[in-house]
Amino acid sequence: MSKVSLHALKGNSYFATGIFAIGIYQHDNTTILIDSGSDDGHAKNVYDLLQAQGHSVTAIINTHCHPDHCGGNHFFQKKFPDIKIYATRDEKELIENPNLAPRCFCGGAAPFAGLQHKHIAPQKETCVTNVIAPYSDQKLAIGSAEIKIVTLPGHTPGSIGIITPENILYSGDALFGTETFNKHPMLFYTDIENTLASFKKLASLPVDACVLYHGGVIYDLPNVAKQHEMRILEIKEVILSTLQQQQLSIDLLTQKIMQHYKIPDNIIPFVLTQTAVRAYLTKLEQEKAIKLMVQDGLLQAMAII
Numbered sequence: 001m002s003k004v005s006l007h008a009l010k011g012n013s014y015f016a017t018g019i020f021a022i023g024i025y026q027h028d029n030t031t032i033l034i035d036s037g038s039d040d041g042h043a044k045n046v047y048d049l050l051q052a053q054g055h056s057v058t059a060i061i062n063t064h065c066h067p068d069h070c071g072g073n074h075f076f077q078k079k080f081p082d083i084k085i086y087a088t089r090d091e092k093e094l095i096e097n098p099n100l101a102p103r104c105f106c107g108g109a110a111p112f113a114g115l116q117h118k119h120i121a122p123q124k125e126t127c128v129t130n131v132i133a134p135y136s137d138q139k140l141a142i143g144s145a146e147i148k149i150v151t152l153p154g155h156t157p158g159s160i161g162i163i164t165p166e167n168i169l170y171s172g173d174a175l176f177g178t179e180t181f182n183k184h185p186m187l188f189y190t191d192i193e194n195t196l197a198s199f200k201k202l203a204s205l206p207v208d209a210c211v212l213y214h215g216g217v218i219y220d221l222p223n224v225a226k227q228h229e230m231r232i233l234e235i236k237e238v239i240l241s242t243l244q245q246q247q248l249s250i251d252l253l254t255q256k257i258m259q260h261y262k263i264p265d266n267i268i269p270f271v272l273t274q275t276a277v278r279a280y281l282t283k284l285e286q287e288k289a290i291k292l293m294v295q296d297g298l299l300q301a302m303a304i305i
């Protein structure tokens with residue numbers, strides 16, 4: 001596991017470099033992490049970095065429930081039993097219960113063995129101590145620090161971004177850095193309408209810099225948000241034009257999308273792609289561009305424009 005180092009942004013706003021850009025905000029005796037890494041090993045690297053500077057962690061804010069963002073909670077909660085862990089209500093359930101996400105990806109059934117995987121859910125139980133509610137933009141006081149929460153639904157229903165007093169935004173997985181953006185043509189979004197609205201919101205936020213959990217700091221937020229919007233609209237068009245050629249079951253449509261974007265034949269990429277495809281179908285159905293029906297024992301999608 002590679003070590004991490006501290007990247008100073010402005011004032012008290014930092015992030016830990018490494019595979020993930022974990023946000024760090026320090027104010028007086030308060031050190032807040034924005035997300036916690038994927039597992040104990042990654043969390044320990046961040047812990048060692050902060051300990052070397054005499055800082056203990058007082059709070060973690062999880063931007064959303066995915067295990068690469070909350071898998072380090074367990075480590076910090078053991079090290080600092082009084083630590084506060086914040087998440088929105090929708091995300092809290094999935095962060096706390098390692099069985100829930102695999103079950104969701106298995107259509108609500110007891111999950112297949114391949115879905116009980118560290119890329120699907122955190123492997124250790126953890127406790128969210130503070131729920132950020134209601135799900136709306138708000139100020140949050142933690143110790144002597146006051147930060148802003150901005151709702152960014154789309155990647156997951158309860159995703160948030162955090163803006164520090166120095167006007168630095170930590171946007172979780174609402175957007176992805178160039179490497180991830182280019183490597184994964186089918187970025188994971190579960191609600192396309194909300195995703196597009198969150199891109200517009202991001203583009204209008206008057207922040208000085210934005211930290212992408214996968215990619216680090218960017219200074220051209222409106223452009224990056226626009227680039228993501230174009231990608232989403234392009235995929236929506238690919239799905240609609242595929243359905244305009246022929247009516248397809250969701251499995252066959254997922255197959256065509258996986259082949260089109262050369263997505264590897266493994267169960268995790270499959271369920272992520274199928275979930276994203278369903279999100280596009282919901283959006284197309286809202287636009288009255290397609291119709292969904294069960295025919296010949298298959299859930300089928302048919303273009304109506």
Ligand SMILES: [Zn+2]
Pocket residue numbers: 064066155173
């Ligand atoms: Zn995520």
